Amino acid sequence: MTWGVAGLAVWFGARCALEGIDLEVPEGQITAVVGGDGAGKSTLLRVMAGLVPPSRGAVRLPDRRQLGYLPTRAGGFGDLTVEENLEFVASAARLHRSTPRVDELLQRTGLASFRRRLARDLSGGMRQKLGVSLALLPSPRLLVLDEPTTGIDPVSRSDLWRLIAAAAAQGTAVLASSAYLDEAERAAWVLVLHEGRTLVAGPPAEVTGTLPGAVVEVDAPADPARAWRRGSRWREWRPEGDPAAVAPGLEDVVIVASLAAGAEGAG
Amino acid sequence: MQAMIRKEFRQLRRDRRTLALMIVVPLLLLVVFGYVARFDVKEIPTAVVGVQAEAVAALLPETFDVRIVDRAGSRATAEDLLRRSRAIIGVVAEPPLTILVDGSEMFAAQSALRRTGSALPFGEPQVEILFNPDLSTAAIMVPALIGMVLTAVGTVITSLGVVRERQEGTLEQLAVMPLRPRDVIVGKIAPYFLVGVIDMAVITAAGLLLFDVPFRGSWLVFIAGAVLFLLAVLGMGVLISTLSQTQGEAIQLAIMTMLPQVMLSGMIFPLTSMPWGVRWISYLLPLTYFIQIVRGVFLKATPIDALGIPFLALALLAAVVLSLAILRFRRDLAPSGRRAAEAPGAAA
Structure with a gap:
């Protein structure tokens, strides 16, 4: 089963948050949504969680019992312990409060030794793991995660992605937004949003092939408006192509796409 | 320093609720203390009973606002009228002329007592203060304070509980979980209701024992009134929470709703001394009716059939406030169009 949106537009009053978005979220895969602040990532995910109705277009969602959602910032109910959080979500999902799934998730997330700790007393990474566990608890068919790894340490990020990848491997359709492009490369499909519109979409390997022109590596950029830092050197976009082009990464493609969109907008 | 002052002014200008609190509250206090804060009662609802009722009623000074004249009535009739709050003064127009004063309406009673001496054209009457013979302040204030404490607990604590979910982002999590909106709403309100009931029992017991x-009166009537009142104040708490994004905003709004309740409900200043320009606000406040019920039950053993208007008004207010609160909370939990967002055949 594939969930997703077709021709989606979302307007908040006179402000357009999303326009012309097509996205398929197949089961057993991770689909990543990336983009800068205000690109429309959270709005798209909230549409996919059934929290924001579309102004136009079609949305295909499973029933709420088959949907897991982690909002931005949320990592469980702060005044409940880890175990109580899981028990509450299990009860709401009509599972037995002491379902073996609770123990399984506690073990897999490394939260087993913190089961009696209040959620508000957990570290950022642990709290996010709890949030993802709560979303995963009812074994959803669609898992929607809004920036699950933002603001947490690299080890916790890696742990979380293992957890998310395991869910996808078991057949869950995963839709995750991220501010980190290296994380998007783990996904089977990437949708890059810019100002509410699709900038680039496709499998990460194919997306890098869609780059218009060429990216070169230089010590001093000829046109600073088309250049960005990469380590101690610069990368620069040459729309007309360049024989000295380097193999672009997903980050390069996203930057070039936004530069190209900006140039079109200015034109 | 200039930069700091400019920054504060800019922030203040955009924080409309704080601005409202800074402007509305002083204005409210001015209005309250200017027009409302009067302990002297100029018109005292009066009932005159007995064979000479008409003659005596005609001789009473203007302050005694004669509303009932009953020639066939007796002292028992007058007492009953006072118990039912249909009058504050009952004049038994039979020798010896007796004036019964409702001691539960302290300021009106004091005002009446000042005028029952030389001001009356017919000799020295017998004056009896009923229900609160010592004119004890505690007897008047403690029942009303029960209402005020419940207002604080019901409104402030409930609103904070709901807003905390919004602030932590868990309200969205609840909205997506397979819970019906009514499960969330009832589940959210029920614990606060139970805590409110326990709170009410504790402060009532403390009030009775300590003061x-x-x-x-009847415990059943008191409990029925308290339940309706609790529902109204819990509804206000939920309503405030749906209008607030942060706990700070919720507290500001709660203060803005509590202040008029304390000032205008008749808890401190008698309603009869308030001009109508302000008094109408009193009749929109749940605490006004709860105080009428609770003072009636505590001090006068007022029967439920005499408390029809406060009960009806409280039930109406509770229904309106709770309905509004539930509708707004429901909107937060189940955004309109959610069903339209589900493609045909997608939902199980």
Whole structure:
């Protein structure tokens, strides 16, 4: 089963948050949504969680019992312990409060030794793991995660992605937004949003092939408006192509796409 | 320093609720203390009973606002009228002329007592203060304070509980979980209701034991009134939470709703001394009716059929406030169009 949106537009009053978005979220895969602040990532995910109705277009969602959602910032109910959080979500999902799934998730997330700790007393990474566990608890068919790894340490990020990848491997359709492009490369499909519109979409390997022109590596950029830092050197976009082009990464493609969109907008 | 002052002014200008609190509250206090804060009662609802009722009623000074004249009535009739709050003064127009004063309306009673001496054209009457013979302040204030404490607990604590979910982002999590909106709403309100009931029992017991306040009426009537009142104040708490994004905003709004309740409900200043320009606000406040019920039950053993208007008004207010609160909370939990967002055949 594939969930997703077709021709989606979302307007908040006179402000357009999303326009012309097509996205398929197949089961057993991770689909990543990336983009800068205000690109429309959270709005798209909230549409996919059934929290924001579309102004136009079609949305295909499973029933709420088959949907897991982690909002931005949320990592469980702060005044409940880890175990109580899981028990509450299990009860709401009509599972037995002491379902073996609770123990399984506690073990897999490394939260087993913190089961009696209040959620508000957990570290950022642990709290996010709890949030993802709560979303995963009812074994959803669609898992929607809004920036699950933002603001947490690299080890916790890696742990979380293992957890998310395991869910996808078991057949869950995963839709995750991220501010980190290296994380998007783990996904089977990437949708890059810019100002509410699709900038680039496709499998990460194919997306890098869609780059218009060429990216070169230089010590001093000829046109600073088309250049960005990469380590101690610069990368620069040459729309007309360049024989000295380097193999672009997903980050390069996203930057070039936004530069190209900006140039079109200015034109 | 200039930069700091400019920054504060800019922030203040955009924080409309704080601005409203800074402007509305002083204005409210001015209005309250200017027009409302009057302990002297100029018109005292009066009933005159007995064979000479008409003659005596005609001789009473203007302050005694004669509303009932009953030639066939007796002292028992006058007492009953006072118990039912249909009058504050009952004049038994039979020799010896007796004036009964409702001691539960302290300021009106004091005002009446000042005028029952030389001001009356017919000799020295017998004056009896009923229900609160010592004109004890505690007997008047403690029942009303029960209402005020419940207002604080019901409104402030409930609103904070709901807003905390919004602030932590868990309200969205609840909205997506397979819970019906009514499960969430009832589940959210029920614990606060139970805590409110326990709170009410504790402060009522403390009031009765510590301040020696009499309880003469029916516990059932008191409980029925308290339940309606709790529902109204819990509804206000939920309503405030749906209008607030942060706990700070919720507290500001709660203060803005509590202040008029304390000032205008009749808890401190008698309603009869308030001009109508302000008094109408009193009749929109749940605490006004709860105080009428609770003072009636505690001090006068007022029967439920005499409390029809406060009960009806409280039920109406509770229904309106709770309905509004539930509708707004429901909107937060189940955004309109959610069903339209589900493609045909997608939902199980």
